[in-house]
Amino acid sequence: MEIKELSFKEAMRQALQEExxxxxxxxxxxxxxxxxxxxxxxxxGLEEKFGEDxxxxxxxxxxxxxxxxxxxxxTGLRPVVELGSMxxxxxxxxxxxxxxxxxxxxxxxxxxxxxxxxxxxxxxDNPQNxxxxxxxxxxxxxxxxxxPSNAAQGKGLLKAAIRDDNPxxxxxxxxxxxxxxxxxxxxxxILPLGKSYTERKGGSVTIVTWGAALVSVLEAAVVLEQxxxxxxxxxxxxxxxxxxxxxxxxxxxxxxxLIVHDENKTGGMGAEISASVAESPVFDYLEAPIFRLCGLDxxxxxxxxxxxxxxxxxxxxxQSVYDLLGVD
Amino acid sequence: xxxxxxxxATMYYRMYQARFFEEALKSSSVSEKINGVSHLSIGQxxxxxxxxxxxxxxxxxxxxxxxxxQAIASGMEIKxxxxxxxxxxxxxxxxxxxxAHLSDASVNNLGTSPAPGAGYPIACGAALTQQKQKTGQAxxxxxxxxTLDEGLFGESLNxxxxxxxxxxxxxxxxxxxxATAIEHHFAPKSVAALAAAYGVPAVxxxxxxxxxxHSAVTKARAKxxxxxxxxxxxxxxxxxxxYDTNDLQLYRSVDEQKIWQQHDPxxxxxxxxxxxxxxxxxxxxxxxxxxxxxxxxxLDYAENASDPSMNDALTxxxxx
Numbered sequence: 001m002e003i004k005e006l007s008f009k010e011a012m013r014q015a016l017q018e019e020x021x022x023x024x025x026x027x028x029x030x031x032x033x034x035x036x037x038x039x040x041x042x043x044x045g046l047e048e049k050f051g052e053d054x055x056x057x058x059x060x061x062x063x064x065x066x067x068x069x070x071x072x073x074x075t076g077l078r079p080v081v082e083l084g085s086m087x088x089x090x091x092x093x094x095x096x097x098x099x100x101x102x103x104x105x106x107x108x109x110x111x112x113x114x115x116x117x118x119x120x121x122x123x124x125d126n127p128q129n130x131x132x133x134x135x136x137x138x139x140x141x142x143x144x145x146x147x148p149s150n151a152a153q154g155k156g157l158l159k160a161a162i163r164d165d166n167p168x169x170x171x172x173x174x175x176x177x178x179x180x181x182x183x184x185x186x187x188x189x190i191l192p193l194g195k196s197y198t199e200r201k202g203g204s205v206t207i208v209t210w211g212a213a214l215v216s217v218l219e220a221a222v223v224l225e226q227x228x229x230x231x232x233x234x235x236x237x238x239x240x241x242x243x244x245x246x247x248x249x250x251x252x253x254x255x256x257x258l259i260v261h262d263e264n265k266t267g268g269m270g271a272e273i274s275a276s277v278a279e280s281p282v283f284d285y286l287e288a289p290i291f292r293l294c295g296l297d298x299x300x301x302x303x304x305x306x307x308x309x310x311x312x313x314x315x316x317x318x319q320s321v322y323d324l325l326g327v328d
Numbered sequence: 329x330x331x332x333x334x335x336x337a338t339m340y341y342r343m344y345q346a347r348f349f350e351e352a353l354k355s356s357s358v359s360e361k362i363n364g365v366s367h368l369s370i371g372q373x374x375x376x377x378x379x380x381x382x383x384x385x386x387x388x389x390x391x392x393x394x395x396x397x398q399a400i401a402s403g404m405e406i407k408x409x410x411x412x413x414x415x416x417x418x419x420x421x422x423x424x425x426x427x428a429h430l431s432d433a434s435v436n437n438l439g440t441s442p443a444p445g446a447g448y449p450i451a452c453g454a455a456l457t458q459q460k461q462k463t464g465q466a467x468x469x470x471x472x473x474x475t476l477d478e479g480l481f482g483e484s485l486n487x488x489x490x491x492x493x494x495x496x497x498x499x500x501x502x503x504x505x506x507a508t509a510i511e512h513h514f515a516p517k518s519v520a521a522l523a524a525a526y527g528v529p530a531v532x533x534x535x536x537x538x539x540x541x542h543s544a545v546t547k548a549r550a551k552x553x554x555x556x557x558x559x560x561x562x563x564x565x566x567x568x569x570x571y572d573t574n575d576l577q578l579y580r581s582v583d584e585q586k587i588w589q590q591h592d593p594x595x596x597x598x599x600x601x602x603x604x605x606x607x608x609x610x611x612x613x614x615x616x617x618x619x620x621x622x623x624x625x626x627l628d629y630a631e632n633a634s635d636p637s638m639n640d641a642l643t644x645x646x647x648x
Contacts, residue, residue, distance in 0.1 A: 058487070059487060061486065061487060064452065065487070067441075067446065067448070067452070068449045068450075068484075069453060070449070070453055071390070071449060071457075072457050075454045077453075077456065077457050079453075094443055098446065101645075102442070103431070103438075104647055105424060105644070106424050107433065108421055108422050108424060108643055109643070109647065111431065141645045142645040142646065164647075165647035
């Protein structure tokens with residue numbers, strides 16, 4: 001498989017381009033997507049290739065746009081919506097939660113709603129509007145929630161999301177957009193939804209993390225390894241439906257579980273993962289209480305220094321691992 | 329437009345079916361089997377039937393939550409509807425969706441959204457599919473006057489107008505949003521004035537005159553399907569019943585209701601059919617009787633149907 005170094009943004013553009021070319025029913029819609037690359041810059045250059053048929057500028061009407069995508073998806077299109085920010089996405093929450101997520105169940109599988117909604121999160125634009133709120137979407141039965149951490153995942157998961165016959169919320173962290181990494185360039189490269197990925201093998205402690213937090217965790221894992229602590233890092237990539245099995249297997253092996261996420265602790269996905277482990281037979285293998293390292297329980301503040309203390313950093317991860325292992 | 333006796337008879341039959349269907353829901357023996365409430369539209373049958381029958385067979389329909397007459401008018405099968413209202417396994421959606429969210433892909437009926445006005449963009453999306461796939465079909469979307477107050481109505485009109493989507497919004501104006509009269513919930517001068525602000529053409533018709541509704545929606549559909557963009561038809565009508573099966577109707581006078589009872593859409597249509605279309609009284613009686621029988625059959629079917637098994641609650645939420 002041919003590999004190229006691409007930024008997260010370029011990798012997502014490649015995914016869109018490949019899927020739009022492969023299936024003319026894939027229609028990308030969002031504010032400024034035709035001339036200005038949309039809110040994330042990922043649609044830059046697609047205008048010449050696809051034109052208005054598959055690339056549609058929308059007004060700033062998140063509810064109507066998401067509802068329209070749902071109606072289009074029910075009747076034969078495969079829409080990809082790009083929204084401006086998480087706070088704008090909240091305006092469209094209802095159309096996602098009931099317009100898109102429920103018809104499949106209520107119709108006993110007769111109505112499918114294949115659509116993807118890309119929502120920018122994280123800093124960069126206006127960090128205070130960039131909370132992930134991933135748990136809100138994961139709570140809705142019928143929605144899939146995906147949060148990639150790097151360019152290769154961005155590409156492989158976006159392709160899978162577009163091909164999926166369900167409504168998928170695709171969270172893209174602005175802080176990762178320009179980071180380059182190795183990406184398979186073949187059209188056939190795809191990462192299935194609903195599969196956790198073991199980013200790093202180890203036997204001392206299991207760290208479950210996703211999105212931008214993975215960057216801090218992997219940084220910490222390198223430092224820990226120098227100290228003889230081998231962290232096994234598992235990235236669910238898809239937060240709904242959650243693939244717990246690799247987490248269970250890992251905890252069985254390490255006896256220690258640390259969950260790290262940028263989002264607020266209270267009611268976050270970490271609570272769900274923690275409870276699932278505590279409720280499972282794997283509980284008996286735990287040698288210490290489960291530990292959650294999460295964002296602070298406040299709205300995102302504006303000032304850069306305050307933004308930085310909101311989310312876990314590598315040194316916090318290292319400290320948490322030592323606390324968990326009972327090492328001074 | 330010339331109306332064939334067959335079309336007129338179908339309209340008449342479906343109006344009576346809708347009326348008897350909802351009268352059955354009001355009866356104590358059925359209403360006690362409804363889990364929650366059911367929204368009724370007795371008195372509004374002409375709008376539902378006139379609008380649906382003006383559409384082509386392959387057009388899509390998005391309903392409002394006052395939807396039984398709309399569902400029947402769209403061709404949904406009433407045995408399955410009745411069983412669904414009672415939450416039975418053989419209901420049209422297996423008892424998962426209930427009265428409020430009837431849908432039936434086999435008659436191109438996309439159903440009802442769970443919140444007021446939430447169906448407008450769904451209809452826009454279905455219309456976008458018709459436009460992109462160049463099917464030549466259009467979408468009919470129902471909404472009550474209460475949903476005009478939702479931001480989604482404006483957002484959807486704007487989007488539909490910008491993209492010239494083939495969608496017809498039929499506003500069933502029954503002059504009440506819940507228990508609040510229209511002058512207390514809707515500030516614009518008229519529905520047409522609101523539509524005009526978005527550049528969307530609109531007509532206002534007597535929603536209790538099924539021929540007037542049919543004729544207006546036929547013209548609107550022709551325009552929408554030919555690429556002229558969306559159209560609004562305001563059909564003025566009146567609920568001759570409560571808001572839902574629990575409504576005590578303390579908010580409006582008996583006199584007002586009496587005036588509208590004089591303007592009952594089914595009585596009006598009966599007169600029209602006899603006077604203007606020379607239809608035989610006995611033919612009309614027969615259609616009415618057939619409608620009664622179909623609703624009784626639906627009641628028998630639903631009463632005798634079994635409840636879903638508990639495992640049906642775990643019907644998959646994801647498509648494979």
